[in-house]
Amino acid sequence: MEPIAIVGWSMTPMVRRTDKSEARLLFDVVTGATEDAGITRADVDFSCAGSCDYVAGQAFSFVQNIDAVGAWPPKRDSHVEMDGAWALYEAWVRLQLGDIDVAIAMGSGRSSTADPATIYPMEMDPYYLAPLGADALSFAALQARVLLDAGLVTERQLAEIAARTRRDARDNPYAQVSGDFDVDTLLTEDFVRAPLRRHDVSPITDGAAAVVIARGDKARELTDHPVWITGFAHSAEPHQPGVRDLTTSKSAARAAKAAGADRGPIEVAELQTAFTHEEPVLAAALGLENVPINPSGGPLAANPVMATGLVRVIEAARAVRDHGRHRTLAHSTSGPCLQQNLVCVLEGSR
Structure with missing residues (x-):
């Protein structure tokens, strides 16, 4: 397979509410990512964006976002109704064809303008799930209850995850929620959706991110420190949570194996992880024993829906390029109760 590397990236500060349009958010990060890669928009051969019409509140909302990349010179463009991490996957596949050298992937979301409890049930299976009116939080609470009742986690462990990630986020200038939290105090708070409390749930966030990738020789030409994508895969399981074992994530395990995550140590x-209980499920499925998880603070510190997974890729790449790690892993998920999962393995220069 053609070696492909991340050569530049950018993301917006993550905030509870912004007055910028998605197109403007993307304009900022596309500018930042191309500058980080040492190129101009004219050097980009292919672009792919991840966004959600439901969140944006209009059909074909992604069309106006093309302005962020520019229409001249003419270039190939695509869109996925998924997180920007899946846009990155499509861009990675596109570069494998070998006829172009540089691509950019983007993800954007302004969740502050939407009502998650109304929107997300509309995206569910129209016959069996949508009529229930259950949103993402309801499904997450269902999975958390299964884990608690099975004795696989405790409420204290979940509170410890919340406190740790938001403490780590103090060093992340892009984080929305950070600080010191006392676990005992957290456990006295009321439930938002039992058994989940406010600290178990990621914040509503507006933000965007962009990543530039390039084929082997071009990547080496652009930077002395390319971050190589050495494994990339995604896998899905049934949309209906009732036919799955919610104590594990088979699709995450399959994606990790296909991406070769087990071929070497992950640093x-x-x-x-938009909810605290998802961390132990994914850690077990991905084989991440004794591996630092979300030192950036993760989605519990900022959750720009449709860009959160791409931000994970950026943070994993940052750990390689800027902090001297050799091999890192980024993960993204979509669907109720970790239904679909993507794994990207990154390595330093070779």
């Missing part, structure tokens, strides 16, 4: 893992 840092950035996981798209």
Whole structure:
């Protein structure tokens, strides 16, 4: 397979609410990512964006976001109704064809303008799940209850995850929520959706991210420190949570194996864990024993829906390029109760 590397990236500060449009958010990160890669928009051969019409509140909302990349010179463009991590996967596949050298992937979301409890049930299976009116938080609470009742986690362990990740986020200038939290105090708070408390749930966040990737020789030309994508895969299981074992994530395990995550030690893992109980499930499925997870703070510190997974890739790449790690892992997920999972393995210069 053609070696492909991340050569530049950018993301916006993550905030509770912004007055910028998605197109403007993307303009900022596309500019930042191309500058980080030492190129201009004209050097980009292919672009792929991840966004959600439901969150944006209009059909074909991604069309206006193309302005962020520019229409001249003419270039190939695509869109996925998924997190930007899946846009990166499509861009990675596109570069494998060998006829172009540089691509950019983007993810953007302004969740502050939406009502998650109304929107997310509309995206579910129209016959069996949508009529229930259950949103992402309801499904997450269901999975957390299964884990607690099975004795696989405790409420204290979940509170410790919340406190650790948000403490780590103090060093992340892009984080939305950070600080010191007392576990005993957290456990006295009321439930938001039993058994989940406020600290178990990621914040509503507006933000965007972009990543530039390039084929082997071009990547080496652009930077002395390319971050190589040495494994990339995603896998899905049934959309209906009732036919799955919610104590594990078979699709995450399959994606990790296909990406070759087990072919060497992982030094840092950035996981798209929008809820505290998802961390132990994914850690077990991905084989991340004694591996630092979400030192950036992760989604519990900032959760720009449709860009959260791409931010995980950026943070994993940052650990390699800027902090001297050799091999890291980034993860993204979509669907109820960790239904679909993506794994990206990154390595330093070789």
